[in-house]
Amino acid sequence: MSNSKPMPLETAISAPFWQSLKDGVVRIQHCQDCQGWVFYPRNHCSHCLSDQLEWTEVSGEATLYSFTIARVPTMSEFESDKPQVLAVVKLKEGVQINTTIVGLDESQITVGMALKPVFEQVDAEGTTLLQFTGKEADFDRLEYKNPLADLAKNDQGQVQISIDNSAAVSALPSFGFTPWSNEITVDQTLINDFAKLSGDDYWLHTDPERAKKESPFGSTIAHGALVQVLQSRFDLALPYEITGFKTMVNYGSDRLRFPAPVPVGSNLHARSRVKSALNTHKGLQLTLEVTTHVVGNERPSVINELVILYR
């Protein structure tokens, strides 16, 4: 995924619709029995319940049935799109589609006006949405432009993203996972130190002799909380730097799991990715997923979704 906005989830029934948008055409279902047109995509005709529906290319010519202008983002992910013209349009074939109007001044938008489709690519993977604009407009495609592409980098090569740049902020998840960090070894001394600090001296962590005989892992294992705090020792090589904020607050964790044990002597490494980045009334809320793994294990030992608040 290349941005934080909700993206269409194709199903077996709707996939032909989304695929046709990528090809720059509108296809909707046409009933072979009653000749009715059907939208949204379904298994059965909404007029006669026949299952003989055929995906058929249409021109996309439409009229504006109704619209409203959202001046406050409908979701924080749409901050960079405001104001958003939310519309119901009626295709020539008679079906109605919920969509947005693009490329028109507010004063140009009137109910009943003639519209034509605009195919907007919204991520690097080619996901395309169906928008509409005035029939006379001289464009029918909106190409994807990566909002991170033209930003300056700092001395470490990190893209500098100001918290005010909503478009860039919403593209943060597109970086994906960082490369693996440095490795650190969890030895018995470290586990013992943590047992002393935390007061958790359960034999599974601190008694190698007993653990050898009784532990399902054949040895002692590190405390989950120990592996969690070791996170600070990993160099995560984030590809971006957030700028333009006064304070940065650790807001806690959305999710913390210990899916796999860390036997004594294991080498650990970690990687991270931005899971979501939202401008909220409290500031920029960045959720950073950090996963810590025993080297060579695909299954993480810790999944921590850290929430960081910039304002």
Ligand SMILES: [Zn+2]
């Ligand atoms: Zn029918």
